[in-house]
Amino acid sequence: MNYEHFIQQSIQWIESHLHEAISANEIAAVSGFSQSHFHRIFQNTVGISAIEYIRKRRLANAASQLLYTDERIIDIAFFYQFESQEAFTRAFKKVYQLPPGRYRKIMNAMHLHKEETKMTEQLKGWFISGSHPDHYEIGTDQKEIHQGRASGYLKSTDSADDEEFATMMQQFKADRYRGQRIQLSGFIQTKDVQHFAGLWMRVDNSSEDVLQFDNMSNRPLTGTTTWNRYSIVLDVPDHSAAISFGVLLTGTGGVWIDGLSFQTVDANTPTTNMQLENELMEEPVNLSFED
Template identity: 40%
Template sequence: MKCKFVITIVVILLAANLYSQQRDYPLVSVPQTKDMNLPEGWILGGSNPHDYSAGVDLQESQSGFSSAYLKSISSKPVGFVTLMQTFKANNYRSQRIKLTAFLKTRFVSGGASLWMRINDAVGKPLAFDDMRERPFLGSMEWTSVDIVLDVPPMSDEIAFGFLLRGKGQVWIDNISVSMVGEDVPVTDILKTKTDVYSPKNLDFEE
């Protein structure tokens, strides 16, 4: 009886953890129409994209003549919205890649960020970072941000984009994807932290 109880608790915890991860991934895609003014090649999605607008801004750019943006249009926006792309991982397998972009924000309340995810053939995330520990908040001028992930040999697809949670607006411009060496640390939030076998910094001098 005790064993069954323990197994039940473990299953519940695993399910809760899976739900916690999945709810932060783009869940709902929005049918694309010509009047949406979305940038070519980009898909609108998120957990609640209907509380937001997205498009191309011809008045704002980091360089050049335009940028893409996400903006809340509800007085109490729920969830998050993202503009995203996906592409096959064939050319990047067994490599470490860096996604770089410039972001600008205005009055962001819940967080704005760049994100990238590496999926296997059934859509399971193998590596992921959405800057959840370092989101952009408030108002910031154009700032360069990076995400670095390893692309495992079994990778099938790479998804990336930028997202907005809560009120405000975020712009993105000049995105690039490049391969980097192992000297560049990854930002993967799915990686297990290194086990610690002894205490450290006990005098707080490190």
């Protein structure tokens, strides 16, 4: 059974309740599963427990508030349901290697907390492509983050229109994954996406023929959405040469990505491949165009 829809539903609920007390039973109830079953599938799907996910999301939001607001540390701690400033400090330091007050002071002093850093030609590993890449920009954002210190973003500029698209992408050799089924997963949020946005992945052979492909156009992200987890699953045939992947934005708006990962999965995980197999017919048909 594919649990992705149930996990997305649960994460959406979590995102809207991060500043509230959340019980394990409440989270499970959103999915419709028993508490034990829900927490098992959440751990297996996301890679961490639901409780750990909530803790990391609260800390990421707290880190952003430390840089972009003048809220007192104790108020931030209580807002995100930490029992005391000391408990918040211990948890924050474990993830960010600095206590909250020092983190705020150092980042402010170094001017490293710019909301967005445009890095169209300097973002390590990533490049921009598409129909009109000059009408879009990519970069890192230290305010809109899912976990850690930054996320990547792809945004339209004033020159873009709904007939254009761009992608922030990478390419790498398929050697490691040949003969396997792989899953690309990551966290995405969107703002004012007028057409659609989503993850995408493509597997090519040495002649650059497309062997497998999915761009989430059959499950698009539109409008403004909160952080959630999405995935693509493709087979990598033995004669594969390259794997390309990234985030796609068609039309105007903005999309943020964070926490991308690759892993091999077994045949029980259904593929999301959108390429139709081209099968030869037994004989020609409809030659008079009457059918």
